[in-house]
Amino acid sequence: MNFVDKVAIRVQAGKGGDGHKSFRRELYISKGGPDGGDGGDGGDIIFEANQNQDTLASFRFEKDLKAQDGESGGKSRKHGKRGNNLVSKVPLGTQIFLDGKLLFDLTQEGQSEVIAKGGKGGFGNAHFVSSVRQAPDFAEKGEPGQKYEITLELKLIADIALVGLPNSGKSTLLSRLSNARPEIANYPFTTLVPNLGVLDLSKTKSVLIADIPGLIEGASLGKGLGHSFLRHIERTKAIIHLIDFYSDKIVEDYLIIRKELTSYSKKLANLPELIVINKIDGVDQAILDKKLEPIKKELTKKTKLMTISALSGQNLNKLKEEISLLTVLKKKTSKSLAPKLPVIKIINNPDQFKVKKLSKGLYLVIGESISRFALRTDFKNDQALLRLKDILNKRGIYKELRRKGLKSGDKVTFDPDANQYLKY
Ligand SMILES: Nc1nc2c(ncn2[C@@H]2O[C@H](COP(=O)(O)OP(=O)(O)OP(=O)(O)O)[C@@H](O)[C@H]2O)c(=O)[nH]1
Ligand SMILES: [Mg+2]
Known part of the structure; x- marks a missing residue:
């Protein structure tokens, strides 16, 4: 892989x-x-x-x-x-x-x-x-x-994630919408890792779409490919939830995936979602309407439902319009949904130091700045050692060492493993 x-x-x-x-x-x-x-x-x-x-x-x-x-x-x-x-x-x-x-x-x-x-x-x-x-x-x-x-x-930064049960047609849809050419086959788990594709909506706007490997019930417990790929949905603006029209339990299919998203994180569960029933090519409108009745009852105010055929291309232009809306929508909500991740800096004052008595007559000095001076010091050279002593004096480190009990003839180290000492 x-x-x-x-x-x-x-x-x-x-x-x-x-x-x-x-x-x-x-x-x-x-x-x-x-x-x-x-x-x-x-x-x-x-x-x-x-x-x-x-x-x-x-x-x-x-x-x-x-x-x-x-x-x-x-x-x-x-x-x-x-x-x-x-x-x-x-x-x-x-x-x-x-x-x-x-x-x-x-x-x-x-x-x-x-x-x-x-x-x-x-x-x-x-x-x-x-x-x-x-x-x-x-x-x-x-x-x-x-x-x-x-x-x-x-953590991929895609605009839209395609999610759904295996075989629902996610990769087929990605190949129709974008430049990507993922593997497509009539068996579950064809897609083993996320695929990315770019959909050009206009001359100035393009959208990055991620085809996420199929999820099954219990993915969050490690079933199927597990849910580790869901981390790649965290930063998307919206989810397209693909459902196979030929399934005889459309509502259940929908709820299975919802449950997996929710158990991964609240953030995923709250992303704007578009439910897309796929594979409607050659299906009679009356049959279609009847089959969609139950799932319409599951819709909240926030979710939209539409029907497409990734294979024949039916309604794909409408889908692109929806994608355009979903990705614009994000601009307004993104600030609250995905605050810019803080970059943690290791904050400390380089001039701070600590003094510790290691054993009788042996003391340790640690601190960013003083340790750096010590590292640059050639301990075999008396003049270099004199300079280091000078710095210890000026920075009040000797004073602190004496407070801790340092006496004439004792040794000071800056790294217990280095086997280099300063004699007081
Ligand atoms: N009739 C019909 N078949 C479709 C349509 N879209 C996809 N298929 C077929 O459904 C099967 C699965 O398609 P994929 O695109 O590989 O499905 P997937 O969701 O990516 O599957 P996984 O990668 O296993 O999760 C293939 O045999 C496709 O040809 C469609 O709109 N109509
Ligand atoms: Mg696939």
Whole structure:
């Protein structure tokens, strides 16, 4: 099956290049001025919504996305090259989740979002020259790129969804209304994944129609193909509910599908709905009227009923008019029905920090900004360590550490696994 609408993948942005440590060579001077260049930033992982893509299938074989690392800085203040971004095209309607929380919702064509940011390149030693530090003998290391395990979930953004029992003629109708050529056959569950097609209503208006695989009683309990495809109806403007005229229990057929929609979500149940009785080709009008009597009693004020033949094309122009009305209608109701999904940002103050005593004489400092400084620090270089100590002082972190009991000779770490310590 080529249609995939949910995948878990790992993304890793590029590491920042290390800053370079070097000194200008000058005639008669053993050590000239510092001239080590900065490292380049690592590349980002970017997702871009593209409407020509309609499945997440490519991610089944590509579960690890990695952007390029930045290059290290060089002598003579040479900047390292920035790592290339990795831009990955995803279908319109792709949602990106981290730990179950929605991070991004790609609902606009061409919308692109940075999913993982590349690490900043480290400063070379030329950067650290100051009035008090004439010959800095250290450079920063590049920061690691952001790394996440995310889940991608596709929720198609179609205007109209065709729903109904298997074999009711949904795919036939889609093939008549749009450019799509889905498989059609006289047995249930011909359609195994949603099909999409574009219906041109006028020069300026077109409508995206999704043919949803057939539903049966108990779909919400996993019967048949189950109800997982219903997620693709959530964002449609309206439902066309197709019913086979030749069924001898039209009302029951109708109620079965209504029940499945309702048990999936209230939102689906409340979408504008058009009931369409299909396969009326060659049927006598009197017979037709008689057969439709019972279902007319089921109609609420909101639902409309019409009859068509997807095969012969009968009443399809009328159906197109109804579709036009349904999709305009949505413009007014869409705001209340489908509020723009909020994009959750991980909010925190980067300068915040926490201090913890891990064991006797060992303390842990965590905080976005300070951890980043620590990551860029070359712990084997005394001058680099001095700079880190300076930052701890200026930010009041030493003060907090002392409050927690830090004494001379104790060790401070920024990552218990890194095996790198700052001695107080
Ligand atoms: N006579 C007649 N037959 C039709 C009409 N529409 C569809 N059919 C036939 O009904 C059968 C099922 O059509 P499909 O379009 O595959 O039905 P479906 O609803 O997509 O079925 P699933 O994909 O299995 O859910 C096919 O044999 C079609 O030729 C119609 O208007 N009149
Ligand atoms: Mg079908």
